[in-house]
Amino acid sequence: MGVPAQYLQGIAAVHVVVVALDLKLALLLRCKSAILWMKYTYLAAKTFIRTRGLTIFLEIHWARLHVSTVLRVFWLTRLAYHVTRIAVDRWWLTQNNSSADALTVTDTLEITQELLVSGCETIVALMGMTSVISSVTHHIGVIMAAFVGSDTDDEKTMGTVSAVLFFILALQTGLTGLDPEKRYVRLGRNFCLLSAAILHYSHSIVSPVLMNLSASQNPSPLRHSRPLSLCAFLILFPTCFLYYLWSNYSVSTWLLAVSAFNVEVIVKVLISLLLYTLLMVDAYAEVFWEGLDDYVYYIKSTGNTIEFFFGIFVFCNGAWIMMFESGGAIRACMMCIHAYFNIFDQAKNGWKVFMKRRTAVNKINSLPLASPAQLESHNDVCAICYQDLQSARMTNCHHFFHGVCLRKWLYVQDNCPLCHELIYMPEPDPNIENRNNAEFEQNMNDANIQNMANAMNYRAGLQAGGNGPHQQAGAQNNGVAHAHQDLLEDP
Numbered sequence: 106m107g108v109p110a111q112y113l114q115g116i117a118a119v120h121v122v123v124v125a126l127d128l129k130l131a132l133l134l135r136c137k138s139a140i141l142w143m144k145y146t147y148l149a150a151k152t153f154i155r156t157r158g159l160t161i162f163l164e165i166h167w168a169r170l171h172v173s174t175v176l177r178v179f180w181l182t183r184l185a186y187h188v189t190r191i192a193v194d195r196w197w198l199t200q201n202n203s204s205a206d207a208l209t210v211t212d213t214l215e216i217t218q219e220l221l222v223s224g225c226e227t228i229v230a231l232m233g234m235t236s237v238i239s240s241v242t243h244h245i246g247v248i249m250a251a252f253v254g255s256d257t258d259d260e261k262t263m264g265t266v267s268a269v270l271f272f273i274l275a276l277q278t279g280l281t282g283l284d285p286e287k288r289y290v291r292l293g294r295n296f297c298l299l300s301a302a303i304l305h306y307s308h309s310i311v312s313p314v315l316m317n318l319s320a321s322q323n324p325s326p327l328r329h330s331r332p333l334s335l336c337a338f339l340i341l342f343p344t345c346f347l348y349y350l351w352s353n354y355s356v357s358t359w360l361l362a363v364s365a366f367n368v369e370v371i372v373k374v375l376i377s378l379l380l381y382t383l384l385m386v387d388a389y390a391e392v393f394w395e396g397l398d399d400y401v402y403y404i405k406s407t408g409n410t411i412e413f414f415f416g417i418f419v420f421c422n423g424a425w426i427m428m429f430e431s432g433g434a435i436r437a438c439m440m441c442i443h444a445y446f447n448i449f450d451q452a453k454n455g456w457k458v459f460m461k462r463r464t465a466v467n468k469i470n471s472l473p474l475a476s477p478a479q480l481e482s483h484n485d486v487c488a489i490c491y492q493d494l495q496s497a498r499m500t501n502c503h504h505f506f507h508g509v510c511l512r513k514w515l516y517v518q519d520n521c522p523l524c525h526e527l528i529y530m531p532e533p534d535p536n537i538e539n540r541n542n543a544e545f546e547q548n549m550n551d552a553n554i555q556n557m558a559n560a561m562n563y564r565a566g567l568q569a570g571g572n573g574p575h576q577q578a579g580a581q582n583n584g585v586a587h588a589h590q591d592l593l594e595d596p
C-alpha cells in the first residue's frame with residue numbers, strides 16, 4: 106500500500122536536489138557577506154593605520170583582545186598544574202616510602218628551578234612568562250613613583266619596556282631551545298640584566314623628582330627623604346650585587362655587561378645627587394651664584410661622557426659575543442639599535458649642546474663688563490632673573506644683564522629681552538664659520554620657539570602683575586624658581 110517504490114525514489118531525489126540547492130544558496134550568500142565583511146575590515150584597518158599609525162593600531166587591538174591577560178592566565182594555570190603535579194608526586198612518594206622526609210631548602214630550590222625551567226620551555230609559555238614579568242614590573246614602577254612622589258607617567262611604561270627587553274633577551278639567547286640545566290643558568294643571567302634595566306628606569310623616575318624638589322625649594326623633609334632613600338638604595342643594591350657576582354663567578358662577557366649596566370646606574374645616581382646638592386646650596390644661598398650654571402653644565406657633560414663610554418664598552422662586548430660566542434640576526438639588530446641610540450645619538454646631542462654653548466659664550470665675551478660706577482648709577486635688578494646685579498654685561502643697546510642670564514637668553518634668540526635690538530655687535534667680516542653659526546642658531550631658534558614663548562608669557566605675566574620697578578618681593582622668589590627651571594631645561 107501507499108506510494109509506489111519508483112515514485113518514492115523520485116521524491117527522494119527531488120528532495121536531495123532541493124536541499125543541495127538551498128545549501129549552496131545559503132553558502133553563497135554567507136560567502137558574499139563574509140567577503141564583504143573582510144573587505145570592510147581591511148579598509149577600516151588601513152584607514153586607521155594611515156591616520157593614527159601602526160603602533161596605536163596594534164596597541165588598541167592588543168588591549169581590546171586582552172592578549173596580555175590571556176597569556177598571563179595561561180601561564181599561571183600552567184604553573185598551577187605543574188605545582189599540583191609535583192605535590193601529588195611527593196605525596197605519593199611519602200605514602201609508599203617511609204624514609205622520605207619533609208621539604209628541605211634544597212628541595213624547595215630544586216622545585217623552583219623545575220618550575221622556572223618548565224615555565225619557558227615553549228614560545229607560548231615564554232610569552233606568558235613575559236606577560237607575568239611585565240605585570241610585576243609595572244606594579245613595581247607604580248609603587249616606586251607613588252613612593253617618591255613623581256607626577257609623570259613614566260612609570261606606566263616600565264612594564265612594557267621590561268617585557269620587551271625580557272622577551273628579546275630570551276629570543277637572542279635561544280632560551281626555549283636549551284637543555285633544562287643550561288636554560289636555568291641562562292634565565293638567571295637574563296634576570297640579572299633585567300634587574301639592571303629596572304634600576305636604570307628607577308633612576309629616570311627619581312631624578313626629575315629630585316631636580317624639581319631642589320628647584321622649587323620644597324621645605325618638607327619627608328618629600329626630600331623619600332627620593333633620597335631610593336637613591337641610596339640605587340647605589341647600595343648594585344654595589345652589593347656586583348660584589349656578590351664578582352666573588353662567586355668567573356669573568357665572562359655576560360658578567361662584564363651586567364657590571365657595566367650596574368656601574369652606569371651608580372654613576373648616574375651620583376651625578377643626580379651632585380646636581381641636587383648644588384641646586385639646594387644655591388636655593389639657600391643669599392647672593393646670586395653666577396658660577397652655578399657652569400658647574401651644572403660640567404657635571405652633566407661629565408655624566409654624559411661617562412655614559413657614552415659605557416655605551417661603547419657594551420657595544421664592544423656585544424661585538425665580541427657576536428664574533429666568538431653566539432651570533433644571530435636578533436643580536437645584530439639589537440647591536441645596531443644600541444649603536445644608534447646609545448652611541449651615535451648621544452654623541453650628536455652632546456656635540457650640539459657643546460657648540461651652542463660655545464657660540465653663546467663667544468658672543469657674551471664680546472660684550473663689555475659694566476664698571477662698579479655704571480652698576481651704581483643703574484641701580485636695578487637683572488631683568489631676566491630679577492636678582493641683584495653684582496656684575497653685569499652691557500649689551501649693544503646699553504642694557505644690563507647677568508652674563509649667565511644673557512647666555513641662556515642667547516640660546517633662544519639674539520635680540521635684547523627689553524628693547525629687541527641685536528644684543529652684540531655683528532662681526533665686521535662674516536666668514537664661513539659665522540654663517541655656519543647663524544644657521545645653527547636658526548635651527549636652535551626653531552627648536553626653542555616653545556621655550557621662548559613660555560619665557561615671554563612668564564615675563565608678560567610678571568610685568569602685568571607687578572607694575573613699576575622690578576624689585577618686587579614675589580617677583581624675587583619667582584625669579585629664583587625661573588632661573589632654576591631654566592637650568593633644568595638646558596639640555
Ligand SMILES: [Zn+2]
Nearest residue numbers: 487490507510
Ligand atoms: Zn640675571
Ligand SMILES: [Zn+2]
Nearest residue numbers: 502504521524
Ligand atoms: Zn636692549
